[in-house]
Amino acid sequence: MSLVRVHNFSISLDGFGTGEGQSKDAHFGHAGDRLHEWMFATRFWQPDGSGGVDYVFAREHEPGIGAEIMGAGKFGHPGWHEDPEWKGAWGPNPPFHTPVFVLTHHTRPSIEMEGGTTFHFIDASPAEALETARAAANGKDVRIGGGPTVIRDFLAAGLIDHMHTVVVPILLGRGVRLWDGLEGLEKNYVIEATSSPSGVTHVTFTRTGAGTAST
Amino acid sequence: MSLVRVHNFSISLDGFGTGEGQSKDAHFGHAGDRLHEWMFATRFWQPDGSGGVDYVFAREHEPGIGAEIMGAGKFGHPGWHEDPEWKGAWGPNPPFHTPVFVLTHHTRPSIEMEGGTTFHFIDASPAEALETARAAANGKDVRIGGGPTVIRDFLAAGLIDHMHTVVVPILLGRGVRLWDGLEGLEKNYVIEATSSPSGVTHVTFTRTGAGTAST
Numbered sequence: 001m002s003l004v005r006v007h008n009f010s011i012s013l014d015g016f017g018t019g020e021g022q023s024k025d026a027h028f029g030h031a032g033d034r035l036h037e038w039m040f041a042t043r044f045w046q047p048d049g050s051g052g053v054d055y056v057f058a059r060e061h062e063p064g065i066g067a068e069i070m071g072a073g074k075f076g077h078p079g080w081h082e083d084p085e086w087k088g089a090w091g092p093n094p095p096f097h098t099p100v101f102v103l104t105h106h107t108r109p110s111i112e113m114e115g116g117t118t119f120h121f122i123d124a125s126p127a128e129a130l131e132t133a134r135a136a137a138n139g140k141d142v143r144i145g146g147g148p149t150v151i152r153d154f155l156a157a158g159l160i161d162h163m164h165t166v167v168v169p170i171l172l173g174r175g176v177r178l179w180d181g182l183e184g185l186e187k188n189y190v191i192e193a194t195s196s197p198s199g200v201t202h203v204t205f206t207r208t209g210a211g212t213a214s215t
Numbered sequence: 216m217s218l219v220r221v222h223n224f225s226i227s228l229d230g231f232g233t234g235e236g237q238s239k240d241a242h243f244g245h246a247g248d249r250l251h252e253w254m255f256a257t258r259f260w261q262p263d264g265s266g267g268v269d270y271v272f273a274r275e276h277e278p279g280i281g282a283e284i285m286g287a288g289k290f291g292h293p294g295w296h297e298d299p300e301w302k303g304a305w306g307p308n309p310p311f312h313t314p315v316f317v318l319t320h321h322t323r324p325s326i327e328m329e330g331g332t333t334f335h336f337i338d339a340s341p342a343e344a345l346e347t348a349r350a351a352a353n354g355k356d357v358r359i360g361g362g363p364t365v366i367r368d369f370l371a372a373g374l375i376d377h378m379h380t381v382v383v384p385i386l387l388g389r390g391v392r393l394w395d396g397l398e399g400l401e402k403n404y405v406i407e408a409t410s411s412p413s414g415v416t417h418v419t420f421t422r423t424g425a426g427t428a429s430t
Binding site for chain 2: 173180183184185191194
């Protein structure tokens with residue numbers, strides 16, 4: 001059985017996965033780039049980047065993934081569905097290289113991008129979306145790409161096998177929280193924390209009995 | 216100038232410093248002992264305990280402290296002020312061994328305990344309470360003992376020089392949050408995270424230019 005995985009999902013020390021005030025020019029609202037600077041500084045993002053613990057965690061984003069599911073808020077700013085030309089926030093060659101299923105009430109025809117990414121738009125529950133993504137993933141794993149609301153919904157539905165979150169030492173104060181309504185989640189997972197010299201802490205959740213990720 | 220310090224303040228991964236449903240038999244509500252098991256397992260708490268990173272952080276609770284300030288919710292369960300015999304949750308010899316200033320709207324005469332702890336009851340703002348505690352601390356540092364609301368109030372007032380929090384890998388889901396309303400707190404502190412083999416992560420805040428703690 002292919003696994004359902006979350007990678008590189010960054011949150012502030014106070015638990016926000018995105019800031020307040022998301023717009024076309026501020027994909028993460030008032031958080032800006034601050035939740036992801038740890039990743040930009042690694043070889044996962046740039047050739048001259050660091051190769052330590054932040055890098056080895058970051059690169060796990062890719063291997064073995066056959067499809068991604070993302071929320072409408074990751075695909076674009078509030079209101080993107082009113083722009084027929086909107087093709088996501090990543091330019092002509094998005095960094096997914098697989099089918100990507102965008103959860104939205106405003107479905108539209110699929111968009112084929114360069115580099116193997118195709119955006120599909122579906123209005124579905126987490127379990128239904130996962131069934132669709134698994135069929136497209138050809139036996140590989142499915143990544144849940146965020147935002148926080150989508151990850152929370154998949155966690156609440158018991159659908160996540162492996163999750164890598166990154167706690168960044170800033171206090172955003174406002175935005176969308178990851179952890180709301182997940183009391184007792186630790187009972188189903190082995191949780192490990194690994195602090196990095198960069199200041200972030202990698203926290204992994206591995207479902208008890210979920211086996212190991214394919215590579 | 217003596218410093219204002221927080222030590223061993225444990226929070227869940229979702230940021231709760233105490234659980235819901237605090238009572239005489241459940242000092243931390245539905246959290247039970249889960250926020251503090253990391254500390255009970257060390258030599259700080261028991262002779263046969265561990266002596267590693269959890270221990271060296273835990274023992275910093277004591278040296279150089281001349282007084283503590285705590286909230287009414289740490290001193291006792293909701294309603295303790297209606298019990299004239301209530302002397303705190305720690306037995307005849309509380310583990311403070313200094314003057315302790317309890318912030319409460321229900322003041323009462325001071326209570327002298329064994330081992331050097333005296334409980335004083337004051338109805339005061341954070342700044343006023345600190346002035347009083349500093350005078351009693353004889354040049355030593357003042358510890359802010361919690362709970363989460365009190366620490367948050369002192370942080371918001373800019374009064375904390377050094378803070379040691381411990382993130383425990385559980386999701387409480389409900390209770391009292393530490394971090395609410397503290398956006399941008401990181402600007403005034405050097406923040407370090409140190410993960411422990413026990414599973415907790417020690418997160419320290421050191422105020423820029425606050426000097427070093429006395430010992």
